[in-house]
Structure formats: structure tokens, C-alpha cells
Amino acid sequence: MTATLHVTFRVGNATYAVAASDVLHLESYDTATHVPGAPSYVAGLVQVRGRLVPVIDLRIRFGLPPADASAPGPPASQAAIDRRVVVLQLGTRVAGLVVDSAREVLKIEDTAFERPPEIVVHQTAGFVKAVATVAKRMYLLVDLPRILGEELDHG
Amino acid sequence: MTERVDLQEFIGGFVVEAAELVTAANAALLEIEAGHAEGTSRPKAVRDVFRALHTIKGLAGMVGVEAIVDIAHGLETLIRTADRAGGQLSRAAVEVALQGVRAIGERVRAVSEQRTPAAAPPRLLEAIASTDATGDAPAVAPQVSAELDARLSPSERAQLANAVAAGAPAWMLSFAPSESNAARGVTIGSVRSRLATLGEIVKVAPRTVTGPSGAQLGIAFDILVVSSAPRETLADAIAASLESVAPVLAPPPPVAQAPLPAGPGAEPSTRELAERDDATADVVPIGRAVIRVELSRLDELQEQLSLLTVSRFRLEREIAAMADAGHDVRRLRQVADLQGRQLRDLRRAILRARMVRVAEVLEPLSLLVRSLARSSERAVRLELDARDTELDKAVADRLLPAMVHLVRNAVDHAIEPAAERRARGKPEAGTIRVACTEIAGNQLELVVSDDGRGIDRAAIARRSERTIDHDADLLDVLCGPGFSTRDVATRTSGRGLGMDIVRRIAVSDLGGELRLATTPGAGTSFTMRIPLTISIVEVFAFACGRQAFVVPVSAIEEIFEIADAGITPPSAPGGRSQVSLLERRGRAIPMFSLGRELAIDDGAAARKAMVIRRGGEAVAFSVDRMLGRQEVVVRAIDDPLVQAPGIAGATDLGDGRPTLVLDLGELGLAARERQLP
């Protein structure tokens, strides 16, 4: 009966989770330097603790309409203030995910994770690999390699 | 209350100093050998070798590495004999000394890797002890005053004769140390460094300065120098007046020296001799302040720097918040901006500290070529031209094995035996040239070329059972695993398996390119282009839409004001990659709108055009406005998510945000291709 610490965050109407051991930093997010020619879901490059980190806008990645306050400049709304970038490590790669807001860090039992229902898989285009319900809340466990486009290498 | 002092804790310092001394000894021995080839002696180099060995011996004794003491002691005795006989070391002695120094170097490395160094090999010690140090070359005698001559050792006498024979006058300078001089930083040490750049110092001797009544007033240093510098410059170097610079009796007539057993090649002109002496002064960096820093300490510094960057970012946000709340933040902003600039300078300085000079990294190649040439019985010389290029230590460490492989292959496969070269009308000694330059796009280009026999494409095609049309195909075959042009292993290169390793290092490990060009009968060159992970580059910053970009200054040929230039608009309006024509000095250059190419905007606001050259053709890009010129640190972008054509890296212009570095050449190619039907 092992429980692992997870970092959770909101994108759109759902709450997602990722293993805390994969998370390097949780930073506030303003804008990223746009990289022309990169896929549309790549917001661009940011500098975090002196390191160059490519960041993916999860709203776009998940097919949601982009957030309102995406233009650079002083924070115009609460939504913009809440935005975070979750900096993760996957193997030797370091990348960031832009999310609407960060939620609590909590322990989730390994056994609590189940396969997501078909409709969730379909709606999230395979980016969610498991679902867990904790204290009546539903958390969607993200498939990091898929989000970061890993399978494209083998494609 | 005596503490116990354990000198073993100085082992680390010993390794560092011993390694430096080994390098110095090798350099001096190679110089002496070069002298043999020209028929001149190098007494100063002989003294340098002696001192290096003597010092190594002392240090090794203190930290208890007996094997090194034994070898160094033997070599020291050998070389002292030569020094006493006028500073001429015989060829046999140089050879055995190089072997001895190599043996010492191996043992120093063993100590650094915490292995027990092997005992001194008895045969080597015997060889050292039985070698004739001086051979049969006569000593040379300069013609100077008897009084001066009496103060010179045979080695110094020879040094003076050599230098003067090269045509430079000799001077006696008198430097008086004083507290006021010392306070200004003028000491005997600094004076010597200064004079070493102006000529050759033969001897320095202290003298008591006495007053009329015989009372001692202080001391002075008499410095015997051979230099072509003007008298005023010399006086300036010792912070004294012209009276303190006295010519030493008219330079002696060129002494009829009995030449040393000369090697192949013509007698050098006196000018060449003088130049070479200057070059010698360059080889030994006198007065350059250098310390060794552990790489981990630089990493620590960078970590601290990252934290500073983060807190500065927060400061900016706080200031912005205060501005929003209606406070007057102008002065606060000024301070923050100043801090930003200082941070940027600090970042640059720290990253610069990680850079090593390519010339230093490639230094061991000289010794390598020498020993390879010996064992394969060819005459080969190495030319190293790295100018001032520098690169990150991490990249340098990975690059050196690749260079070693290429140089090995050149000696082994490329350079023909002397007879064959003569028959082809080539100089008997083959030349291998290693050149390193920085090129646009934040890259280093290293070329290893030779004037040897070239690669026989047909023979390789036969052996590999493939058709080979271009040099690129040839390279592919050569880099294929298990390929060898020789059926029998050669003595120096093993089975010729180096090329696949070279390609792996250059292309996979370092993310660069490897190219081959060969001409049968004339020679071969391998070109490696390595993107520099971290490099400091001068860039032009410019804006396109609301985004700032930079491009290396070296890539830009010209910058135009669009309003001034004659522009022919694109013939087919609408769509991407429209080409305008920019008129420049009677020629039309295609001009693309960068805003359009990068899908930023329609490029209507462009006011400036930058001209670049790629593959011999000029192309221009129009941008909104230029933002200035500055030196930045460029970092590579590794992640596949953000790799796109024309993006060469990212930098920080001082605002904490990544600014993209563009490779306009690549963009130009992409733009052109889109044009094609």
C-alpha cells in the first residue's frame, strides 16, 4: 500500500496530477519567447533558474480555447496571475507545462488509479493515462511522454 | 606544541605543478630539436629544461614519489653537462630526454588518478646515464669585453652570441628598486616581464650601490639584454632615464660559427632567427597571471548567478506592481536597470571563465605528431593555427580525441615516404595543418588538412563494394564501422578504426558536421563544424513585430535603410516567401521579409534590411528596426520541441527572457526553397 506524492493543477475544467518526483520547479508564468516554426502548442522558451526551458501551453495541447490574458504586459486579471509553469524532468529533457493554476500537493495511493473511461481518453486525446478519485475529487494523471511528444521520435 | 604536518595533502598541488613543468620541459626540448634542424643551438631552452627537471625532482622528493625523483635526477645530470658546455644538447640526448619526460608525465598522471606510479624503468635510467650530452659541436664565442665575458656562464655566452648574430644590439640596463617603484608595481619581476617582450634577457645580476665615501646606499640590478627596441623604450621599461641604458660594445661581427650538424633544409636567415626568438618568448607566457580553477567551482558560481537572476525577475515584478498601484518608480527602475546590466556582465564573465583557448587544448598534438613521425619513419611537421578562438572546457574535452584520431590518420595514411614525395615535387617533410576559426551561426570550424597522397576513391570503392560519386559518400564509407584501408594493422593507428569515432564525436555528441575533401596526389582535408554550447558572440539585436531577435555580427555583410535602397516589390503579391529585389551597387539581391518568413506579421513595418551571404550568394532580410549591437552569451537549444529552421540558439539581452539567435543563412535557404515551384 504505497502512496506517492503528486502535484496537481487545473487546466480548463479538470484537475490533473503528475508525480511530484518528476517536478523540478513550480514557477509563476508571464510569457514565453515565441519560437517561430515550433508546433502550435509550444508556447516558447522561458528562463527558469538560469536554464532554458521549452514550455507547452496545456490549454492548447488539450485542445481548449486559449486563456484571455495571453498578451504580454502587466497582469490584467486574476486568471493571468494564477497561471503557473510546472517544470518537469523527463529523462534528460527538461520542459515546462503552462497551466491555469496550481493546486495542492497530495499523496495518492497507487491503487487509487484506474484506467480512464473511454470518453476521457477520447476527449484528452490520450494525454491522460489514469484517473484517481480522492476525497470526492477526480484527478487525471497525465501521460508526460505523450504530452512532450516523445513518441514522435519513434514515429 | 608542534602540530604534525602531513605533506601528502599537497599531492593535488604537486600534480598541477608537475604537469606544468612536464609541459614546459617538452616545449623546450622540441625547441632544441627545431634548432638542430636549422643548425643553431638553444642555450636558453637547455637551461629551461634543466630547471624544470630540477624543480620536479625537488617537489617529487617532498611528496615522496621516488620513481620521478630517480628519472629526473638522471636527466638533470645529463642536461647540466650540456648547460656547462655552452648550452648545446645533442640529438641523442634530446631523444632520451623526451622519453624520460614522458615517463615522468605518465607517473604524474598515475598520481593524479590515485594509482601507484611504476618504479623508474632501469633501461631508461641506463640509457639516460650513458647518453653523450653534447655530441661533438664546438662552443661558440661572442666577442664582448673581457670583464663582461668573465661574468657570463658558457651557456649565457652562447645565448648572447646567438641573439647578437641575429642582428640585434646588446644593452646593459641598470634598474634600481625602490619603495616608490614597488608601490607603483615596478619591481624586478615586472621589469623582467616587460623586457622579455622587448627582446631576450641574457643575464641579470645584483650590484651594491655605494656612495663616494664607500657607504652602501642600496642595490641595483644590471640587466644584459639583446633587443632591437629603441633605447627610450628600454629605459621606459626599467622606469629610468636613458643613462641607465648603455650599449654593450658594438655588436660583434657575425662570428664564424662552426655549424652544428644541420638537418635537411636551408640555413635560416638571420631574420628568421630573430623572429623565432620572439616566437619563443610567446611560447612561454611570462607575466600572464593564470590560476587553475576547478570546474565544479565555476558550476557553483553559475548556480548562484541563476538565483540572482530569479530574484531580479521578482524585483521587476514588484516594481511593476508598484507602478500599477500608482507609485513613482522611475528612480527604482533606474537602479533595477543598472543591476540588470551588472548581472549581465557578471554572467558573461563567469561563462568566459569556463572558456579555454583552443591553441592550448591542441598543444599536445605537436608532441604527438613528432612521436608518430618517428615510429612511422616519415618527416612530418604540424602547423597549428587557432588564433584566439576559445571554447567551453566541456566541448574541448570531447573534441581532443577526435582531433587526435584525425592527426594520427594523416601521419599514418596520408603522408608519403620522403622518396615518393620528392618524386612528386613535394617538400620532403609532409605538412599537417590544424586550423580553427569561429564562423557565423555560433560555430567553430576545425580543419585538419594534409599535403599527402589524398584518398584513393577507386580503391576504397572496390574494397567496400560500393559506388562512390562524391566526397560525402567517401566519408560515409570511411566512417563505416570496421572499415580499414590496410589489411594489416599499422603500428600507430591500430586498424584505422578512428573515423567512425570521429564522426560520432563531431556529429552525435557535439551536434556538428563532418566533411571531407580530397584530391588524389595533393592532399586531404577534414572539416568539423561544432556548434558551441556556450560561446560569447557579438550580435546585432533587432525587432520584428514585438519580438526581439539577434544575429551574429559576423554573419551580416551590410545593413541598409530600406527607404534609401531601391526596392522592387514582389511580382506576385500575397502569400508567403514573396521576394523583393534590393538594389545594391548595381546588383539585385533577393530580399525576404523576416516578419513574413517567421509568420509574425506582414512585414509592412520593416525599415531596415540586413544582407547576409550564404554559399557565395547574398540574400537580404527586412526587419522593423535595429536595436543595437552587443556581446552576448549564446546557448544551444537542445529540446526537439523548440527546434525549428533558422533558430540557432538563445541568449539573454539582459531582461531575463530568452531572445532567439537566428541563423539567417538557414532561413534564407528555406525561404528560397519555398519559392521553387
Add this chain to the structure above:
Amino acid sequence: MKRLLVVDDSKLMRDMVAACLRPLGAVTFEFAGSGLEAIERLALAGFDLVVLDLNMPDVGGVEVIEFVRSQDRLRALPILIVTTRGDDESRARVLQAGASGFLAKPFAPAQILDEVRRLLPSSVT
């Protein structure tokens, strides 16, 4: 406080000598990297003892000793010679030139400590 001048062209050697002599207590160390530099420093300031290596790039140790001794104010300055030439002939030559003490390399820390204690004018623990 006693002022000691340590002269050797090897930085490592200078550091080691200082480490060996630190147990003396109330001493400060200054360093010179060559015989000429040593002569200059001695001419411009006062020291209580000099530790001098014979093998120098510019001026031989014996010449340094002779020159120093030729200066009236330095005649009584304790000079401890440290050298790899440990033979009797070298020792004799050096002492004849005016050195106060002679120590062959390699030496143990305790040895140099004892020699310096012996040579320093008043007692330093």
C-alpha cells in the same frame, strides 16, 4: 611577530614550507619566486629569517647569499638554504658563502621546523 621570507620558484614548495613552519606561532610569511626578487625584497624591507632555495631561474643561490652578505645591514640575517643537492661539497660551499643553515630536500616537516627554531634570534614557541 617574526617576519619570514620564503624564496622558491615553485608555489607548491613555498606553500609546503609555510605549512611546515606555521607551528612556530607568531610568524608572518612573505614569498618571493626568484633570487632577484628575494634580493629586492630584502633590500626594501626588514626580515627576521630567509628560507632560500638554491635552484632559481635567474640568479644562483650561492650568488644570492654572497650578495646578501655583502650588504652591511643584512650581514647577520639568518639564511636557511634548502636544496636538492644534499652532498657535502654543496653544503660546504653554501656555508662558506655565508649561509646560516643547510637542509637537503626532501626534508620532513619536523626537520625544517627545528632548523628555523635554532636560527631565529629569540625564542618562539
